[in-house]
Amino acid sequence: MRVPFIKMHGLGNDFVVLDARAQELPDLGQALVRNLADRFTGIGCDQLILLQPSETADFRMRIYNHDGGEVGACGNATRAVALLHGSEARIETAGGALLASPTDDGASVDMGPPHFDWDAIPLAYPMDTLSMPVGWEMLENPGAVNVGNPHVVLFVDDTDAVPLDRIGPEIENDPLFPERVNVNVATIVSPSHIRLRVWERGAGLTRACGTGACATAVIAMRRRLVDREVTVTLPGGDLQIGWSEGENIRMTGPASESFRGSFEWDDYA
Template sequence: MRVDFIKMHGLGNDFVVLDARARQLPDIDQATASAIADRRTGIGCDQLILLTASEAADFRMRIFNNDGSEVGACGNASRAVALLHGAPARVETDGGLIAVEPSGSGASVDMGEPRFDWDAIPLAYAMDTAALPVGWDGLDQPGAVNVGNPHVIFFVGDVDAVPLDTIGPEIENDPLFPEKVNVNVASVIDREHIRLRVWERGAGLTRACGTGACATAVHAMRRGLVEREVTVSLPGGDLTIAWRSDNRIVMTGPANEAYRGSFEWSDYA
């Protein structure tokens, strides 16, 4: 079976998009998703995105990390999908319903409402998510936010000085986080600007993470460190994050199509 794909990226966070809204594809398991995402023997991507029909929204978006694990949300992929769809849409994800709207060379995405309860992150046991009483090798008292997937956020003086490639997987897999966790290290530059690096669960060190930018901005706003709309600068570029008065998060930023191709399904299944 020959299958078409679209390679896209948002600030360097790259995706292989499979559109199964009009043509049904075989079921995707963890091994197949991981094989397609492999950069040496597959097409290569941070996340594999599968678009399907939905009874609850205009369409459904499923998200697989490059290790094959399925997750509930991806902000950068949401912008890429908005650009691909070409019109405002409501999108069903495992993290909840979101709204996307393409604009120029990018898109705005209504990411929904943040969740702060310990069991919504989720954590293994109850604690204050505004400042978790835990630490790892000099990183301590992070905030925790769920924005469709779980994040912890550490504020540091210099994001580049943190060995995120080594401490990230340790925190990601800590028993405190039963569903693992995305790890964010951030520096507040001023009240309208944050610098951010992210270790994504199941994907590793990434050039950009849309949900990480949302979680970090909201946590900084919750602590009164920044205004309710900020620029978040990641290694791949900038996103604008607004936490509106109705409690919903809106992320705005670029997305790009890189190329299109096709492959034999049996090569990866």
């Protein structure tokens, strides 16, 4: 069976999008996801995105990381599929319903509310999630939040000086996080600007992570380090994040289509 795909990206965080709203597809297996995501022998991507019909929203978006595991949310992918859809859309995800509106060069997304309770993240045992009494080498007292998927946020003087490719996997797989965790290392530049690098659960170092930008901004706001509207600069570019206590997170940023093609399903299954 020959299957069309769309290659897209948000700030360099790239996706293979499969649209099963019109053409029904077989169940995805981890092997197929890993093979399509392979940058040497497949199409290559950080995440594979599957669009399906939904009974509760305009469509359903399922998100699979490079390692084949399914996750609940991806902010950059949400902007990309909103751009693809072409109009305001309510999108069903495993992490909750999202409302996205296309802009001139991307989309603005209502990412829903952040969750701070230890068992909502989840953590292995109760603790204060705003300033956790734990650390890894030079990284100490992180904050934690679930924004559709679990994030831990660590503030440092220079995010570029942190060997995130080495420490990231250690933190991701720490027993403190029973579902593993996304690792954000951030530097406060000013009350309106944060610099951020992300080790993404199941994907590794990434040029951009929309939920990571949301998580980092929200923790920084709760600690009164920044204003309620901030620019988060990742290696791939800037995202605008806004949030107030008790409200939903708003993320705005670019997304674009790279190219389209097709592949034989059985070659990758």
